[in-house]
Every structure is written in C-alpha cells, then in structure tokens.
Amino acid sequence: MARTSHRERRLLRILSIPMFLLALTCVYPIFFSVNNALKTNRNYILDRFGVVSDFTFDNFVQAWTRSNLDSYFWNSVIVTVGAVALLLLVSSLAGFALAVLRFPMRKLVFIVILASLMIPVQVVLVPFYQTIIGLGLLNTRIGLILSYTAFFLPFSVYLMTAFYAGLPRELVEAARIDGARLLQVWWTIMLPLGKPALITLGILNTLYCWNDVLISLLVLQDERTLMVGIAALRGEYTTNVPLLSAGIVLAAAPIVILYVVFQRRIVNGIAVGAVKG
Amino acid sequence: MQPNDQYYTLLGTALSSGQGPDLFLLNGGAQARARMDALTDVTASADGLVGLAEFESPEGAVMALPITIQGFVVYYNKARYEEAGLDPDAPPQTWEELVSVCEAITAAGEVPCFSLGNKEGFAAEFFLSAIAASTLTDEQHSAFAAGDLAWSSPEISEILSLWVETNDMGWYPRGANSTAKFMDEYEQFMRGDAANTIGLLSDVAHWKQFEDFLGAEGLGVYRHPAPDMVSDHPMMPVAGGIGYGVNAASAKADLALELAQTLAAAGPIQTFVNDAGVVPANTMVDTSGLSSPAAGTILGWLDGSSAQMAHANVTAEELAEWHRQSQLLLNGETTVADAAARMDEVQAAAHGG
Numbered sequence: 023m024a025r026t027s028h029r030e031r032r033l034l035r036i037l038s039i040p041m042f043l044l045a046l047t048c049v050y051p052i053f054f055s056v057n058n059a060l061k062t063n064r065n066y067i068l069d070r071f072g073v074v075s076d077f078t079f080d081n082f083v084q085a086w087t088r089s090n091l092d093s094y095f096w097n098s099v100i101v102t103v104g105a106v107a108l109l110l111l112v113s114s115l116a117g118f119a120l121a122v123l124r125f126p127m128r129k130l131v132f133i134v135i136l137a138s139l140m141i142p143v144q145v146v147l148v149p150f151y152q153t154i155i156g157l158g159l160l161n162t163r164i165g166l167i168l169s170y171t172a173f174f175l176p177f178s179v180y181l182m183t184a185f186y187a188g189l190p191r192e193l194v195e196a197a198r199i200d201g202a203r204l205l206q207v208w209w210t211i212m213l214p215l216g217k218p219a220l221i222t223l224g225i226l227n228t229l230y231c232w233n234d235v236l237i238s239l240l241v242l243q244d245e246r247t248l249m250v251g252i253a254a255l256r257g258e259y260t261t262n263v264p265l266l267s268a269g270i271v272l273a274a275a276p277i278v279i280l281y282v283v284f285q286r287r288i289v290n291g292i293a294v295g296a297v298k299g
Numbered sequence: 300m301q302p303n304d305q306y307y308t309l310l311g312t313a314l315s316s317g318q319g320p321d322l323f324l325l326n327g328g329a330q331a332r333a334r335m336d337a338l339t340d341v342t343a344s345a346d347g348l349v350g351l352a353e354f355e356s357p358e359g360a361v362m363a364l365p366i367t368i369q370g371f372v373v374y375y376n377k378a379r380y381e382e383a384g385l386d387p388d389a390p391p392q393t394w395e396e397l398v399s400v401c402e403a404i405t406a407a408g409e410v411p412c413f414s415l416g417n418k419e420g421f422a423a424e425f426f427l428s429a430i431a432a433s434t435l436t437d438e439q440h441s442a443f444a445a446g447d448l449a450w451s452s453p454e455i456s457e458i459l460s461l462w463v464e465t466n467d468m469g470w471y472p473r474g475a476n477s478t479a480k481f482m483d484e485y486e487q488f489m490r491g492d493a494a495n496t497i498g499l500l501s502d503v504a505h506w507k508q509f510e511d512f513l514g515a516e517g518l519g520v521y522r523h524p525a526p527d528m529v530s531d532h533p534m535m536p537v538a539g540g541i542g543y544g545v546n547a548a549s550a551k552a553d554l555a556l557e558l559a560q561t562l563a564a565a566g567p568i569q570t571f572v573n574d575a576g577v578v579p580a581n582t583m584v585d586t587s588g589l590s591s592p593a594a595g596t597i598l599g600w601l602d603g604s605s606a607q608m609a610h611a612n613v614t615a616e617e618l619a620e621w622h623r624q625s626q627l628l629l630n631g632e633t634t635v636a637d638a639a640a641r642m643d644e645v646q647a648a649a650h651g652g
Contacts, residue, residue: 064511064512067486067489067490067512068490068512070486148312151312151316152316155318239309257503258306259481259482259502259503259504260481260482260503260504261482
C-alpha cells in the first residue's frame with residue numbers, strides 16, 4: 023500500500039512538470055499584458071520583457087477615456103446581454119420543439135440548421151451586409167443583437183436539441199396528461215431541466231459575442247464594441263504596446279470577474295453540457 | 300475609428316456599394332492607383348503642393364491632395380560611432396566610406412552596423428529605393444517603372460548583389476528575415492542596439508521618434524551612399540506620403556473638396572509638422588521653427604538632392620516577388636542571377652509581356 027502510494031506520488035510529481043508548463047503558457051500572457059500595461063511606451067521599448075519597476079496607470083486612463091473604450095464597453099455589454107438572452111430563449115424553444123414535438127419535416131428542419139453550421143461567416147458577408155442595410159439596421163445595436171443571434175443560433179439549437187432529446191419523454195407526456203399546454207411544459211419542465219445546458223450555452227455565446235470583431239465591424243460602424251476598439255489601438259506601422267495591453271486587460275477583466283464569481287456554476291455547467299451534448 | 304488592417308477592405312467595400320465616405324485618406328502609390336476610378340480630379344486645388352506624382356492618374360490628373368512627403372534616409376547613433384572610433388559629425392558620403400564605417404562598427408563588436416527587419420520584405424524595399432536613388436538616372440527610373448529596364452540589367456542586378464554583399468560583410472543582425480521592420484527594427488535602433496537604420500521622413504520611424512530616444516544631438520542623418528553614383532553626392536528617394544481624396548460618387552463633392560483643401564492647407568499641416576514630425580507636402584508651411592538638426596538637414600535635401608522612389612514605381616506583383624526573393628537571397632537559398640531572372644519573369648507578366 024505504502025509502495026503504491028509512493029509510486030503515485032512520484033507519478034504525480036512527474037505529471038506536475040508538464041501541467042506546470044501548461045499552466046505557465048496560460049498565466050504568462052496575462053502577466054505579460056498586465057506588466058506591460060503598467061509601463062510607459064518608452065520603458066517598454068527599452069526593456070520589453072523586464073518586470074515593471076516604475077509603474078503608471080496612465081495607459082488605463084488613456085485607453086478608457088481618450089480611446090473611447092468607455093463607450094465601446096457599454097456597447098459590448100448591451101449587445102452581448104441582448105444577444106445571449108435572445109439566443110437562450112430561441113434556442114431553448116427550438117430545441118424543445120425539435121426534440122420533443124412531432125411535426126412534418128422535423129428532421130429536415132434539424133438538418134438544415136445543422137448544415138448552416140458548416141457555412142463560414144466570411145462566405146455570406148456581402149449578402150448579410152446588404153440585408154442589414156436593406157432592413158435599416160446598420161449602425162444600430164438591435165441590428166448587431168439580431169446578427170449575433172442569427173450567426174450563433176444554429177449551434178445553440180443543435181446543443182439544446184441534443185440535450186432535450188436525452189431527457190425522458192415520459193416527463194412531457196405526464197405533464198400533457200395533467201393538462202399542461204405546450205408552453206407550460208416548456209416553462210415548468212424543460213427550462214428548469216435544461217439549466218445546465220443553458221449555462222454552458224450562455225458562457226459560450228457570451229465569449230463569442232464579447233470577443234467578436236468581424237460582425238461588429240460591419241454592423242456597428244459609427245459606434246464600436248470593445249474588441250473593435252482594441253483592434254483599432256493597433257497602428258498600421260506602429261503600436262503603442264502598453265496602451266494596447268491596458269485595453270486588453272480592461273476587456274478581459276469583466277469575463278475574468280464573471281468567471282471568478284460564477285466559477286462553480288460554470289464548471290458544473292460545462293461538465294453536464296459536455297456529457298449531455 | 301477603423302482598425303488599420305481593415306481600412307482598405309472596408310473602404311473598398313463601401314466605395315463599390317456606393318456607401319463610401321465623401322472624403323477619405325489614402326496612401327500614395329499602389330493604394331492610390333488602385334482607387335483612381337473612385338476619385339475626383341483635384342488638380343485645380345494642388346497649387347503649392349509637392350509629392351503629387353504618387354497621386355496622379357495615368358493621364359496626369361491629380362486625384363488626391365498630399366499632406367506629407369515620404370522618403371528614406373539613413374539615421375545613425377552618434378554614440379555608437381564614437382565608440383567605434385569614428386567621427387560622429389562626419390557620416391559616410393561615399394560607398395567606400397560606408398564600408399569603412401561598417402567595418403569599424405563591426406570590429407568594435409558591440410552592435411551590428413545596421414538594424415534590419417525583413418520579415419515582410421520591407422527592408423529590401425527600402426534598400427532598393429535607397430540605392431537606386433543614387434545609381435539610376437531619371438530616365439532609368441522611368442524605364443524601370445515602365446518595365447523597360449529589367450531586373451537582370453547591370454543597374455538593377457547590382458543592387459541585388461549589394462543586398463547580398465552587405466549581408467555577407469556582417470552589416471545586419473542575425474534573424475533579419477524574422478524581424479518585423481515596423482517596429483522591431485526601429486525599436487532596436489532606438490534602444491541603441493544598432494548603429495544605423497534606413498528610416499522614413501514622415502509619420503513613423505523618423506527623426507522625431509528617434510530623437511525622443513537618442514536625443515536631438517545624439518542622432519545623425521545621411522543619404523545612403525552607393526557605388527557608381529550618378530551624381531557627386533548621394534540622393535534621397537522621396538515620394539508623396541498620404542493624401543486626401545474626394546469620392547467621385549459623393550453628393551457633396553464640393554464640400555468634401557473644400558475640407559480636403561482645408562486639411563492640406565499650411566495652417567493645419569503646421570501643427571502636424573510640429574507635433575507629429577512630418578515633412579509637409581505644402582511648400583507654404585513654415586519649417587524654420589523646427590529645432591531638430593536632423594529635420595533641418597533633411598529639409599535641405601528636398602531641393603536638388605531628391606530622386607524617385609524606385610520601389611514605389613514598380614508594380615505590386617514585382618514588389619511582392621522582391622519581398623520573397625530578398626528573403627531567399629539573405630538566406631543564401633538563391634543566387635543573384637536566379638533572383639533577377641525570376642524578377643524579370645514577374646516584371647514581364649505584370650507589364651503584359
């Protein structure tokens with residue numbers, strides 16, 4: 023027993039080396055960004071990889087105010103919250119219908135939704151842009167919310183359909199026998215049971231929407247989202263790396279804070295979603 | 300605000316769908332030539348401006364009003380010259396002097412003679428223009444631009460040979476092909492980790508930026524010498540930098556033109572010159588207040604010591620291939636003869652041959 027324990031400890035020690043290196047590759051970019059965000063541009067150029075000694079918060083102030091990241095931040099919050107809420111609502115309803123209800127061409131509808139997953143965003147950019155102009159949604163937040171919903175819906179519907187299909191049909195049948203209407207079944211049974219998958223979906227879609235540049239760049243041209251604002255901090259020939267680093271830290275902070283606050287739920291959600299999905 | 304790497308993509312999409320801005324900024328040369336159809340003729344508003352060639356249509360009409368002049372000179376770190384036992388106030392004027400300077404700096408062993416970033420092939424562009432400015436006549440420049448002077452001609456292949464020879468003489472740091480010119484090469488120079496660099500006149504990587512790190516008195520400037528120069532002194536390659544163009548489809552073209560004229564006028568450009576450090580395209584701008592010795596020297600070369608910018612005259616296809624061949628040459632993966640032959644093929648195809 024003691025011998026096995028010793029071997030296990032040795033194995034753990036050996037395994038800890040690559041795990042430590044792997045962790046380092048995740049932690050170092052964060053350290054690099056924070057470290058450089060606290061340097062002046064001059065100090066960065068003179069010593070790019072050194073630890074900051076004479077730190078300044080000017081880059082954060084400049085990124086937040088002069089580079090308009092403050093207004094871009096609120097644009098990102100509004101469109102991300104709006105799009106994720108809409109995505110969860112629609113994908114949950116669609117997933118419920120496709121997994122539980124029986125109607126003509128149900129499988130065909132599901133296959134069409136799956137097929138749209140295979141089309142890269144770049145391929146449909148021109149017709150998409152013309153549609154946005156035609157609908158009068160250019161430079162509107164609602165236009166971007168609907169765009170995100172359209173582009174990220176196929177995967178969301180697929181995930182929710184797969185999750186709901188794994189639940190016992192008897193639950194729905196029992197509720198129907200008790201006189202519940204379809205929307206009541208969805209609201210009182212499927213939605214609470216689908217919470218783990220919805221949390222997973224919420225996390226993924228939040229990351230997609232928050233980090234998107236391309237769709238936002240096309241739809242919201244007058245005002246910007248945070249990631250487009252940060253992309254604009256890169257110059258054609260020169261980049262103020264400390265300023266860019268400060269922007270990156272500011273953009274990553276809400277996601278990191280969300281993760282820290284909801285860590286347990288997120289981990290559980292991902293685990294359940296992975297098994298069921 | 301637009302992310303720079305998406306600027307021309309978005310501008311092109313907008314212009315082709317009739318949604319473009321009334322007035323837009325664009326680079327001279329290839330970027331301007333690619334958008335001639337979308338621009339209004341602004342020749343009548345171009346009085347007092349220089350650097351117009353980069354914004355001219357094939358018929359000779361001015362299609363955008365330049366606000367800056369762009370060009371190449373060699374900036375040097377006077378402290379590094381002193382350490383190598385050189386006179387910091389006597390920069391090289393001939394090819395032989397430049398070779399001696401680099402030998403002394405290399406022998407001192409502290410830093411490479413030139414910083415060099417050729418990851419995207421930009422260093423080779425700069426080198427081509429810097430040498431060609433002094434070795435080609437105006438007629439040869441025009442012939443090279445028209446595709447009549449081949450890359451394998453003695454005049455141009457000599458430049459390719461110099462690119463290889465300077466590398467063989469140890470002028471450059473190792474790994475130049477994986478170093479970005481903007482801004483790794485220039486940051487190396489600003490840190491004092493190289494003695495010389497071929498830099499710009501305006502916008503970035505120029506006298507003002509370098510003086511911030513090396514000090515006005517610590518920075519020197521000279522025109523890149525070459526063997527067998529056509530003049531008794533080296534020449535400085537110059538061209539139009541950036542300029543404002545009016546959208547031909549604009550419903551408010553007159554208003555847009557008025558704004559372009561205002562932006563290119565002496566007053567606003569004066570501020571640009573003082574704060575950002577550019578060489579103005581407007582000859583009415585008062586540059587006498589510039590305290591920078593390097594800027595003063597450069598301004599003195601604009602009359603009589605400037606030549607065409609060879610790399611800006613060639614086709615985009617030739618430029619892209621030169622980027623590739625220059626890297627192969629630095630790596631020793633091709634010969635000058637083979638590289639020149641390949642460039643000839645691309646040149647002929649680009650000119651419809």
